[in-house]
Amino acid sequence: MDYHLYGFLIENEFHIDIKNKCIYRIMIGGKDSNITFSVLYLNDTTMRFFLYLLTHARNNFVARDEVLKKVWDENNLSSSNTRLWQVLTNMRKKFEHLHMPEDLIQHVKKKGYIIRCKNIVPLYYKKDESHDTHRY
Secondary structure: OEEEEEEEEEOOOEEEEOOOOEEEEEEEEOOOOEEEEEEEEOOHHHHHHHHHHHHHOOOOOEOHHHHHHHHHHHHOOOOOHHHHHHHHHHHHHHHHHHOOOOOOEEEEOOOEEEEOOOOEEEEEEEEOHHHOOOOO
8 A cells, every 4th residue: 555645734733735735724722612614725836836845845945946947847837936926925925814824934045945844744645445446
């Protein structure tokens, strides 16, 4: 059986679901023990960018040129500094809606991008071949 990356858990609060291209947050608490569920959907490029950073920029800086190549060029998309800036800016605005840490993704001039969070856990699922699509 193979294991496949399902997503990530950030700060034990934010769940990144790769297949559904979303981030969701479940909060339990408050005076009445309310449950609040929030979800944020990302487009393909934004999800690809975020996943690339979660995979490669947790302990090291990732250069801007590498991000442009891996996220845009290798997916037959036109890359540019402007596009990268737009995706990052829009992503940060969306993250505010879930109250994600505003400094989660940092850019340092001449070094690149880095994820500033120590509590990120990759989540995997076991692919069971008996549940694959049946052939008739």
